Amino acid sequence: MKFAARKAFVGNTAYRLLPLRFRRLPWDSDRVLITSMSGDWLITSRNDFERAVTGHLDPGEPMFADMESRFLITADPERSTLAPLLSQYRTRKDYLAEGPRLHIFVVSLRCHHTCAYCQVSRQAVGQTAFDMTESTARHAVDRLFDWPAKMLTIEFQGGEPLLRFDRVQQLTELIEQRNRTEKRTLRFVIASTLHNLTDEQLSFMRDHGFELSTSLDGPEWLHNLNRPRPERDSYRRTVDGIERCRRVLGDDAVSALTTLTRRSLDVPKEIIDEYRKLGFHSISLRPLSPYGFARKTGARHGYTIGDFLKFYEAALDHLLQINREGYFLEETYTRMLLSLLLTPFPHGYVDLRSPTGAGLGAVVYDYDGRVYPSDEARMLAAMGDHSFVLGRVEESIETWMSSPGMQRILGAGVAEALPTCADCAYVPLCGADPIDHYARQGDSIGHRPTSDFCHKQMGLFDTLLQRWEQGSPADRDTLEGWALRATCREGVLETA
Amino acid sequence: MRKALTVVGTALSAMHGVGHASNNVDKTSLAALALHDSDYATTLAAPLNLNVRNMYASHSSHSSHASHASHSSHSSGSGASYGYTPAYTPAYAPPPPSTAPQDSSGTATGAPLISPTKLRPSVDQLQIMIMRVQAALYARGYDPGAIDGEMSVKTKEALRLFQAARGLPANAKMTTETLNALGVALTP
Amino acid sequence: MSTIEVRLDASVFCTDTVTKAAHRYTDTYFVEIKSNSADLIVELTPKRAGADTNQLAERLRNDVLDEKLRALVRSETQDIHALLTEAALRQALPPKSSQGQ
């Protein structure tokens, strides 16, 4: 017989390391997480890992195959292929080729609320000078179609966009008209409190397939405390709005975001139970960002990332409990992080990308015709810091891309090249947020050991990895179920 | 627009790190491998139309082929999905005939075996059509008399009965819709 | 507040490795690195009261070992990392030379 034994197929050269990063597990310092450049990963003992790095693995041992098939090492180049690794990497960076898909139109800064932590620099209801003009709207639509993305998400924001719904209608119609020749795939989203929603507005939204994103901070007392109106009826108005939207647009058409204030951190269960009570299957628990009015009132409303992570663990426990009871309820940011750990696919979320999603994944067209790479950049400008203005709607997108603001972003926008991040095992799953670092630390590159962004990400990744590794089969199923849900919803989190 | 993305591309050179070329032989072969494999790099996605096709779900019995009425070239051939069992192994290797065929219709020119324009000098076209109608009627349990290519009284009566049963005008004529219902193609 | 001093054998660990490991402690400690002929000395002084000093020296020593391993990985993979990135994105990104519309 001319058959050869297994060792004849080992190859002719010693193995080599491929780019990899590792992290000692915080809950077990004898083991490490190893990640490949594309984010595939393996948990193993530190001893075995050290053997691997120092060239002592034997081709016959399972660890060798495990590392080879995850592209942490490679053996004989004559017999290997790196096509899977390159495909994984390209898939994760897929959004680069297309340019921004999320386009935020700020139709008015006016709002009826007076939220202390407001992330938008809201204006009183009567101040029509803070509305987008028709001329600005037309220019913004022209620019929208200058981008090459085949899928465009158009998100209307404020302030309260319902206060200038005529402009929302006009923009929608202009965009759809233009799209008859452009043939892009369009998605319309509106971020609103849903107060004072008229039937006419609802039927327009239905006819144009709008998705709605609103804010619901938890039970009535908490929501009304967070979102004051003179009538103290913010909660009731929002819940009424949600129900009316569901009746007209369907159950899935409305999603809600929770902004977490200091008060929220004590009541994770109540907040989650409120969402379950209202029939939501998705919740977004969002820590306060250091922008807008939130920064000015930081002392009163602020809390540390450590506080947030404690809240998060309690919230996750409760969510898992609810899922064990048979009610599907996911947390959207968790789902996104888990999908990075457990699937090869990219996510649509613009705030966790490297290169950064600011300007590369999203563009904001402000009411006054200024253009920003992200909502955060707009907040900074509202506070007088114009570091990240890209330009005006009358200018070309090429001008925006070569603006000093964009250069500043790109210079600090690749996580893999940032100090400390470059060595972090989570960096293939993480993102760069130069504007956030600029806002918090005064420097777009930032200092990782004191970075809130970094603490939050590391804390969440560690928590989820540990839950995944040590969780009960039922909880693993739940977490996996969130990750595998194929939906890639883009940007809706960063609204309202 | 290309230009705008080019700006992005240039900025992304930061991603390429601070590596510098090395003359290590092993690295060179790995570099060649990476370059070669970049031709195969694909953006990974789940299969398209995951829920459209149903080829694998059905592994029930196949139709009995009791009727071949659908063989008409006029049938709408929508390409609808068929129940389909993925086959497991090659059934067998058909051995070569003792000499390779020299049939001119099967040469590498790819000339079709069945030529649609082939003439049949021995039998009249209409007669054959009537025979086929008779055969179809017979196969369906009607009695057209002998299958002889004559539009006989019996054949007409059988045709009328068939047409009536199908809700077609019972005129004993070989209309296109009657032929379709019988599974008789106008042109073979 | 008390300063914790960790001595590392300079013939085993290089300054770069030790610096990288010590940098991770800069959120809660003031960090100073000194050297004499035989040792590299890391001094960690808590910035605030109540800092977690439990097994601090041991943690730092582990981190230094990890940094050393990282340096090893880096030296072997740095070139290929750049190359793979470029290979993966070669067709996804527009050619850098193209300047036309």
Next chain:
Amino acid sequence: MQPLEAKVQCEQWPASPLLKVAGLAEFAAGTFPPEHMLLDLRDTQVRAAGPALCHLPWAGFLTDVPEHAPPGRPWIAVPQGAFKVGIGDVVELGPHASKMALRYRRGSNNNILFTTERCNSYCLMCSQPPREVDDSWRVSQLCNLIELIDKDAPSLTVTGGEPTLLGKDLRRVVLRCAEVLPRTHLHVLSNGRAFEDSALAQMFEGLHPSLTWGIPLYGDHYGLHDYIVQSAGAFSQTVRGLYALEAAKQQIEVRVVLVKPVVERITELARFIYRNLPFVEHVALMGTEPIGFARAHYDDLWMDPAHMAPILRKAVDYLSKRSIRVSLYNLPLCVLPEPLWAYARKSISDWKQRYLPACEQCVVKERCGGFFSWMTDKWTSQSVEPIRGTSCAKH
């Protein structure tokens, strides 16, 4: 098991070697000209139809009673006990010897287009060892066969040997199927190595409306795969080929034969497929066929399916949770845990399938694919036993 080739009695060998067996419906439909058909005089309706039918220019007649054939016309008699030939089937006649082979069987679940005996791999468990022969004549023969196959045949399997060794000629065969049998699903079994040449893969883009490539992958790293197919470099070629096929927008099935070394890493293979080849539409996990080379490698390959059940279940769960369809072939239900029954297919071709005596008392025999007819005790699971009752009635 039925032989598919037999000596037949005949007179005046018909000129055309490939012939379709015709009854009244075939004649009525007019899809195939009489010159390429054998009129089946064994059929009572045909015999009752009258002499005019026989005067048509049939290639010949199929009969048990030679006197039924019109004088002076070719006829063929299939002896009792030979394989069954029915209306709609396509047979091939050897040019000189009195031999007839079945090339297409109407209603069979496993009609094949056999492309070549040659192969570029040499798999440890190959059920049909390749031969290094020049059989390029098969291409034109296949193109002719395709024209005589029923237009509503649900599926055909293109196999070998290694079909891609035909190079551009494989495209010709597929194209002919697309033209002549546009509603017939085509399943091409290939090791995919040749598609390392992306240009070859590109030739199939948009060529056929319903084509699936069945490509084997035996490991998550080259050491394992190359060993199983006994070819250094095969893994990288196949993986590149899979990407090239995906780039050419082809539907892909991954096929895995469950031999011991492969089963030992089956969950890792499942993970590899999902992480790197998520565009794969179907994964077939197949019990070993105890024939061909497999018999010589019993010690290296055999693993009792009952022992692989737990790990198999993990792999199946993993893939199906991720929307990749999974099927289990060639594994009788009694060796599988009940949750896996839903994935088990009756995969063994009708002509080489059988049940064991124990199966007679089994309540799920009808749903079970049974055994290969050449199964021996050595290759039979210790766990084979009749199922007396099922715990649930899922189906």
